Amino acid sequence: DIVMTQTPLSLSVTPGQPASISCRSSQSLLYSNGYNYLDWYLQRPGQSPQLLIYLGSHRASGVPDRFSASDSGTDFTLTISRVEAEDVGVYYCIQALQTPYTFGQGTKLEIK
Amino acid sequence: QVHLVESGGGVVQPGRSLRLSCAASGFTFSIFGMHWVRQAPGKGLEWVAVMDNDGPNKYYGESVRGRFTISRDNSKNTLYLDMNNLRADDTAVYYCARSANRAPDQWGQGTLVTVSS
Numbered sequence: 001d002i003v004m005t006q007t008p009l010s011l012s013v014t015p016g017q018p019a020s021i022s023c024r025s026s027q028s029l030l031y032s033n034g035y036n037y038l039d040w041y042l043q044r045p046g047q048s049p050q051l052l053i054y055l056g057s058h059r060a061s062g063v064p065d066r067f068s069a070s071d072s073g074t075d076f077t078l079t080i081s082r083v084e085a086e087d088v089g090v091y092y093c094i095q096a097l098q099t100p101y102t103f104g105q106g107t108k109l110e111i112k
Numbered sequence: 113q114v115h116l117v118e119s120g121g122g123v124v125q126p127g128r129s130l131r132l133s134c135a136a137s138g139f140t141f142s143i144f145g146m147h148w149v150r151q152a153p154g155k156g157l158e159w160v161a162v163m164d165n166d167g168p169n170k171y172y173g174e175s176v177r178g179r180f181t182i183s184r185d186n187s188k189n190t191l192y193l194d195m196n197n198l199r200a201d202d203t204a205v206y207y208c209a210r211s212a213n214r215a216p217d218q219w220g221q222g223t224l225v226t227v228s229s
Contacts, residue, residue: 096214099171
């Protein structure tokens with residue numbers, strides 16, 4: 001199975017400051033079509049997860065442009081350019097290259 | 113607007129069975145693959161199963177393989193998860209989710225399954 005490792009597991013950020021979360025896969029997530037099968041989600045407290053980023057670096061519909069992501073086969077980074085209060089919650093990555101699909105452990109973001 | 117509503121959760125004894133349902137609306141259900149994902153209390157997300165839009169291809173997480181079965185009825189816009197031989201560590205909120213680019217994109221609100229004697 002592909003193992004997904006997220007770091008850090010928690011971070012505390014001052015509003016208006018940037019934040020970055022890393023997700024590393026135990027093998028490349030690059031498919032023959034040129035896409036990395038890695039998505040990012042935010043689960044706000046008490047809510048279901050919502051899709052932020054798909055195929056490594058593509059922002060989902062309705063997601064603010066302060067969210068961006070980079071991808072490189074096994075190393076993936078989600079960046080929030082200026083954190084806002086509504087960004088609080090747990091962020092997860094998932095690999096969808098091969099079954100069983102696997103999530104990272106989650107990164108809890110809180111506001112200072 | 114995509115709408116997914118899970119039902120069928122509850123308290124069940126270890127070793128018993130339970131069927132979850134997910135009613136879909138707001139999109140053409142029959143052309144999308146569908147997932148089940150679960151979340152134990154206070155824990156992270158665990159992928160459970162996926163099936164394609166018309167049924168033949170089904171894949172499972174290792175912890176549920178052989179005990180859980182994913183299925184669907186496209187005429188009723190409904191996804192199912194049949195869970196057999198339930199264990200205490202199956203206790204979780206179970207989410208159904210639509211599949212896009214293989215991964216979940218739209219999620220339901222979840223239904224809680226508690227396995228306890």
